[in-house]
Amino acid sequence: MRGKGWIRDILSHFIILLLLGAGLLALSKKAGEIPALAALDYLDKALTAAFVLYGLMVLIFIFQLFSSAKLERFSPGNPDSLARLDRMRRFKLPGGYTKLQETLPDFRSYFRSSFIGPGWKRSAAQPFDAVFVRKRKLPTFGRTPYVDRVFIFYHPMLNVLIVDQILKECERHITEFYRFYPAVRNTILFVTDMKNRDEVTSAGAGAVNYLCNPGRRISLYPLLLDMESGRFFYPLDTTLLSRRRRFYHWIQKLLFRRRIKEAFRPKSQKQS
Numbered sequence: 033m034r035g036k037g038w039i040r041d042i043l044s045h046f047i048i049l050l051l052l053g054a055g056l057l058a059l060s061k062k063a064g065e066i067p068a069l070a071a072l073d074y075l076d077k078a079l080t081a082a083f084v085l086y087g088l089m090v091l092i093f094i095f096q097l098f099s100s101a102k103l104e105r106f107s108p109g110n111p112d113s114l115a116r117l118d119r120m121r122r123f124k125l126p127g128g129y130t131k132l133q134e135t136l137p138d139f140r141s142y143f144r145s146s147f148i149g150p151g152w153k154r155s156a157a158q159p160f161d162a163v164f165v166r167k168r169k170l171p172t173f174g175r176t177p178y179v180d181r182v183f184i185f186y187h188p189m190l191n192v193l194i195v196d197q198i199l200k201e202c203e204r205h206i207t208e209f210y211r212f213y214p215a216v217r218n219t220i221l222f223v224t225d226m227k228n229r230d231e232v233t234s235a236g237a238g239a240v241n242y243l244c245n246p247g248r249r250i251s252l253y254p255l256l257l258d259m260e261s262g263r264f265f266y267p268l269d270t271t272l273l274s275r276r277r278r279f280y281h282w283i284q285k286l287l288f289r290r291r292i293k294e295a296f297r298p299k300s301q302k303q304s
Contacts, residue, residue: 183220190224195238236265
């Protein structure tokens, strides 16, 4: 999470880099004006190495600048932090995708049946609206076949405490049923039509902050659909997952988002 001195730290690092760059340029210019120094071969090599190192420092600074913005951990109890999360455009569905519960009043039945698509089998549900598993196309060598799992959870008064509680319930479910349904790739979709935008943003912070790695070789990727305000939250930091696992959940996120847009398309767009 960004501290209060985040901007001050960035500015101080920028000023230091600026002074170092100006110093290197001045030193290089001064060395070129003195014939005795200009004739030294090793001085050119030293200056070249210094500029290369300076360039690396600039690249590291830029990387840290964007990483600190991208991987910010949001505080559910901090209004300023939640305001930053609420302003992030990446979590907003296209214009017109608000009040989705009015577009499809029986949305809970849709999520329990049609949303997940073919090839998935329903398993134990409580306390979720639905839990789906699908066998993976991997050789089993006589063992129980691996599956992918998707949890669907709706709550009309969702908040960050409920999100944290349900994520823990997902982790327990994964462990308890691993013998029968060994799922190392798990996704949960939270759905709410709550009108309190701040409370839903706080719940969204619980999904955005989640690190997706509840256990060894197991991933759990939370998504949160805010039907009232048209937002779709997902984790920002997935660095604890392998690249293949990150790619899988990225594809799942895009697939779920596309299905949501297709199912809840505004009437004006359907007519056009």
